[in-house]
Amino acid sequence: MPIEFGxxxxxxxxxxxxxxATFAVMKYRIDRNEKETTKTDSEISKRLETHGLKIDEHSEDIRELIVKIQMAPTMDRVRAEFVTKEFFNQHKEHVDRQFNTLNKHIDAMGKQINADMGDIKSLLRERV
Incomplete structure (x- = not known):
């Protein structure tokens, strides 16, 4: 019976x-996986943090561009201002031409009046 018992x-x-042994191997593998996972998680979190910072920078750039776009004049506003300025310039040229013509006519009228005054003076001298 000692053989059976042995x-x-x-x-x-x-x-x-x-x-x-199975539990020891499983515990070793779990510990090793936890270390690798912790290392991998820290690397991933660093990468995510880096990407997060890049995304923050890009979002700030996008916000600045949106503000610039909103501040930029629209084509309708540019056209309206151009038309207004162009109309003003044309009107100014028209008024300048009218004043030049008016000055010429006033000068001509002044010369005519002076000539007529000279004629009137000569007629008055003849009568006196």
């Missing part, structure tokens, strides 16, 4: 040793 004990010991 075989049974050896089998039980092998089973217990196998279970303990």
């Amino acid at each position: 075989t049974w004990v050896i089998g039980a010991c092998c089973t217990v040793f196998g279970i303990v």
Whole structure:
């Protein structure tokens, strides 16, 4: 009977040793995975932080561009101002031409009046 008892004990010991070894290997792998996962997580978080900062910079640039676009004049406003300025320039040229023509006519009238005054003076001298 001691042979059976020894075989049974050896089998039980092998089973217990196998279970303990399995748990030891599983714990080792879990610990190793946790270390790798922690390292990977820290690398990923650094990358995400870097990308987050880049995204923040890009979003600030986009906000600045949106503000610039909103501040920029629209084509309708540019056309309206151009038309207004062009109309003003044309009107100014028209008024200048009218004043030049008016000055010419006033000068001509002044010359005519002076000539007529000279004629009137000569007629008055003849009568006196």
